[in-house]
Every structure is written in C-alpha cells, then in structure tokens.
Amino acid sequence: MSEKFYSYHHLFSFTKAVLEKLGCSEEHAELATKVLLSADLRGVDSHGVARLSGYVRLWEAKRANMQPVIKVIHETPSTAVVDGDGGLGLVVAPYAMQLAIDKAKNVGTGWVSVQHSNHFGVAAYHAMMALPHDMIGITMTNASPLVAPTFSTERLLGTNPICVVVPAGEEPPFVADLATTTAANGKLEILQRKSQHAPTGWIQDKDGNISTNPHELKSGGALLPLGGDRDHGSHKGYALGAIVDIFSAVLSGANYGPWVPPFPAYVPMPTEMPGKGIGHFFGAMRIDAFRPSEDFKFHMDKWIRRFRSAKTVDGEEQVLIPGDPEREMEQNRLETGIPLLPAVAEDLQYLGEKLGVSFEID
C-alpha cells in the first residue's frame, strides 16, 4: 500500500488535541507537537508523529508525567542541572535549551545537563533554538540500550545522537544531527518494512557475529557503533556514544548505560536504576563571545561555499553541507504535506478513536 499525504496543519491539530487529552496544558501540548512534527517535516519519520502512540503508551504505563514541574536543581553562571520531573522530553528539552541560551547571553556560553526526562524527539529542533540568537547550539541525549560497544555482545548504549548547529550569514545554517551508530534504528525499521537486508557493519547477532538481518535486535543482536568494526574505527563510535551518555546522564544524575529506561512501554523497566529517567545535554555558545558575528558569518559562508562547490566523485551531483537534505525536505513537506504509511495512519486513527479526537481520514 502506498503512502498518503497529510497537511502539517492537520497533523498539528490532531497531535495537540491528543496530548491535551493526556492532561498536557495547552502550552505544553503545542510545544510538544511542534517538536514532534519538526521530525516529520525534516524527514526523520522515525521520530515524528509515528511515535505519538508510543508516547501515549508511556503515559498509560505511568512512565511519563504530563504535568511536570520542571526545575533547576543546581547551577553556576555557565551551567545548570535540570530535573524534568518525568515529563515528556519534548517539553523538558526546550526548557533546558532556553536556559543554556540565557546563560550564554550572560557569560558567553551555557551548558545544561538534564535528569528525569523522556524521549525528546529530534535533537536538531532544540539545538536550532540557538540560531536566532547568533549562537552555536549543541544537543545530546542518551536512549534505550540497543548498541554493543566494540568487542561486547551486550547492548550497553543507545544510538546517542550528537547535534551541532552553526549559524551562517547568507548561507543556510550548518545543522549536523547524527546518531553515534553506523545507522540509526529508524533505518532498520525501513528495511524491515521493505524486507531488505542491511549492509554489513550495521548490526551484529547475539554472539557478536556479522549479520545483515534487520530483525536481529529481536533475538539479542545489537546495533554497531559508527565505524562498524574495530578495523573501521568502531571504537571511535563507541567512545562518542559513551561521551553522550556521560554528559547526559552521569553529569546530571539520570540513568546511564544498560540502565536507561526503554522507550517502548512493553519493555520492562531495568531492575536496577542508578539515576532518574533518561538524560540530555545542551550547550549554547554566543558567536560574539569569540569574534564579531559578522566576521564569523563571512567566514562560515566562505566555508560552506567552498565545501559545496568541491569536485565530486562520478555520479554525485554535489558535496552536501550537513542540514542540506533536511532543509530541502522541510520546504517540500510544508508544501505537499507529510506522507504517512497506511500502518501509521491507521494507528493514529485508532488512537484518535480511543481518546475521542477525530483523525478524519478522508
């Protein structure tokens, strides 16, 4: 069955109404919807409205608090730790990023580590909050353990993304948003739906052997750190994922490593919990805390143009700047709508019926 297109406006109203039914304030429902749908607009379909029912199941399992009292529990002029009170990461993260921005306004940079949160959607949304302030934005989060460190058969890390966003002048901003694995879990889901094999270097089986079966994680297999194997630098991907885990959770007092609470509500909680909820990390650096913004932007434009105009290998049109594909996707989808797989649309319709919100599939 083919995908059907839904307008941003339609999905926005529906999602916001669903979140209000769960007890979110109008303000939180609107913010969470904006964050969630920014994933759909940017083409990160695995982190968008397709996850809405996952958030609802977290709420049903009493693993997410829809009326959180988010608060700062420790701070210095350039740092803070935020307690998300078990709220949706979709609202906790913008709070923490705004705090990082405010601190950067005062002392040049701001760094906020967050405990007791939940899945925060796409990292890029939060980091990009820095752009209108002429700041560099940084976002990280830990996540359900699906990744085996180099030489391990156990899953001890999440796909732990790093996002770094840099403003430019006339050019669009540089937006790098990357899981620290060879391939994000969402890409496996696409292969599963299409019944295709994964390239080697993406996953291993339960004993650590090479596997190309996209269903391998259901039988004890694991995603592999960026690099794939030791010869190709998987110890670097593992180190990057570890840094994200430490900054997001060991620094804040959240759960880390294999003890991160799983996003799917049907997966049992870890029996041991060394911290609270999942953890995130946010940074904001004011450009003019280093050099005048205009100078920086002149050179950032020059950087971007030089890379974009590089000679390409045969068959490739252009060297891309991080953020190019997602920006193009966003422009398209705002015009033509967001495509949803029939299974996703049905899931949303079912959700709507259960909560008394019309999804109106016509």
Add this chain to the structure above:
Amino acid sequence: MSEKFYSYHHLFSFTKAVLEKLGCSEEHAELATKVLLSADLRGVDSHGVARLSGYVRLWEAKRANMQPVIKVIHETPSTAVVDGDGGLGLVVAPYAMQLAIDKAKNVGTGWVSVQHSNHFGVAAYHAMMALPHDMIGITMTNASPLVAPTFSTERLLGTNPICVVVPAGEEPPFVADLATTTAANGKLEILQRKSQHAPTGWIQDKDGNISTNPHELKSGGALLPLGGDRDHGSHKGYALGAIVDIFSAVLSGANYGPWVPPFPAYVPMPTEMPGKGIGHFFGAMRIDAFRPSEDFKFHMDKWIRRFRSAKTVDGEEQVLIPGDPEREMEQNRLETGIPLLPAVAEDLQYLGEKLGVSFEID
C-alpha cells in the same frame, strides 16, 4: 631492522636541548618536550619524537616562531580567543587549556578557541590537564587537508581529532582521543613501512574510487571520514571533522578547510589564507558545576566497571574503556623505554649533529 629502546629521560634531554638550539626559552623547551614525548609514552608514535625534525623544518622554513608572545585577543567570563603568535602548538595549547581551566574555576566552564598556532602534538595531553582539577577536558584541532568529505574527490579537512577526558574515582580516567577519520594518517605510515595493504574504507584514489594502496595520498588520493562510505555513515565522520574545523578555526580566525597550512615544510603554503595559522579548541567543565564531585565519581566508576565487565565476543578478552590501551602503554614504556625505528633514530642523530646536540646512540 628492529627497533631499539631509548629511555624517556634520554629522549627528554635530547629533545629539550634541540628546542633550545632553535631559540625556545628553557621553560618553553621543557613544556614542548613534555607534550611531544607524552605521545611516545602513550604509543601514538606518529605524534612524538619522530616528528621533532618536522618541527625543526617548520622553523627553518620560518613557519614557526620559537619565541611567541601568546596572548588573549577577546574574552568573556566563559570564553576566550587566543593568538598563538605563530608559536609551536606544543606550547600554545597548554596556555589555552590552562585559560579554559581558570575560566571554569570562576564560572563553571571555560572555552577557548585559538588562532595562529601550529601542530600541538597529541590532543590527550592538553585535555588531561583538566583532570587534577576535577574537570572534564575537551580538545580539538584542525590539521593539514588530507580528508575528502563524502562525495568529494578534493581533500578539504584534516584528520581533525576530538579528545574528551573525564575524571573517575577509584577507576582511572576515561580518555577518548579520536581522529574523525576511519584511520589516522599514522596508521597508513605503518602500513607503508610494512608494505601492507590498507583495509577498504580507509582511503580513496584521486577519483574517489575505493583503494587499499597506503601510498594513495601521494597521487591525489584522500583519507576517508569515519564511516568510510555513505552506507556506513561517512557523512557523520565528515560532519564531526567539519565541527572540529569550525570550532577551531572559523570561531578563532585561523585558517580552515583546504587553506590550513600543511605540517610538512616541503609542501607549499596555500596561495589563499583566510585566517592565521592553524586553529585549536579547548574546553573545561567543572564537575561540581553540575553535581557534587563525589557523586559523579561514584557513578563514573560504576559506568566504567559495568562496561569493562561486559560479555565479550569470542576471542576478545575484555571490553576496553577509552584510554585503557594508552595508559598500559605508558606504564610499560616508562619502565622499558621508548622503541624507535632505525630510520627515526638516524634522523634524530643527524638532527643532533646539525644542531650540535649529542644523541649518543650507543
């Protein structure tokens, strides 16, 4: 021919004397030697005393200033830009890292971007300066363009390492120091000496085809970003290398991208120079700017022990913590000495004769 072992003390006296002959103050010569030899101790042979003659050639070519007046040219409470005055990165980097540490003492974190510097040796030395202060240390640097971004046949980035160092309690610190390429250039040099092929995914030829020839860079080939190819996430390695370039150079006013001055003095300088020298970036975050150090260290120890005791794939003894191999190497080499290839020892002997410093090969 086999390697011969030299004591740390011997190599220290020799290197320091050579640097003094170039005009370094005793203080700078001692510091630069300490930084340079920390690479040899940690087993990063490509960045240690084997490079000494390379630094001398930079001085001969008037590309390095042995009596730099290093100064802060811009600052806020948590940030600064440092002008290295064309000095050796080996002395400029510790100055800038110390400044980051001092700022962290005052406002929780410190972030310093550096222009007008040269190669700074191993990143880990500088980042590890944070450890005695119970701080997380971060170091980055850009470098001579040897790396082709995804889809490019042109070399536009250096191996641009990221180093993150985290203190623990009873466990040794977490020390991740990684080039943002599949393999560092030093590994190619080892294959060249052994006349062995490189694994696929490390390098491409001048047209962007897969190559396993470790000499490929001499005929227009390039190192590949971590990931190797698009299917295996090379766009992520490219983004990470780009972030290092931007933080180190676009933020500070150093040269970036293809315009970074080359380390080998026989390679002509770029005809265009949008900045000054090469760039670095340093960060220090006080642990207790987030949570009490004792709490953090308790959990960091727990993190390290859980990962180190993970079940391994057949044939592997243990899951390693970033920094484990280098720390073990350092303990060994302090006892047994530092092995140098005959070619390196001869090069040092020749250097000594030229400058009137005895290398005393016995």
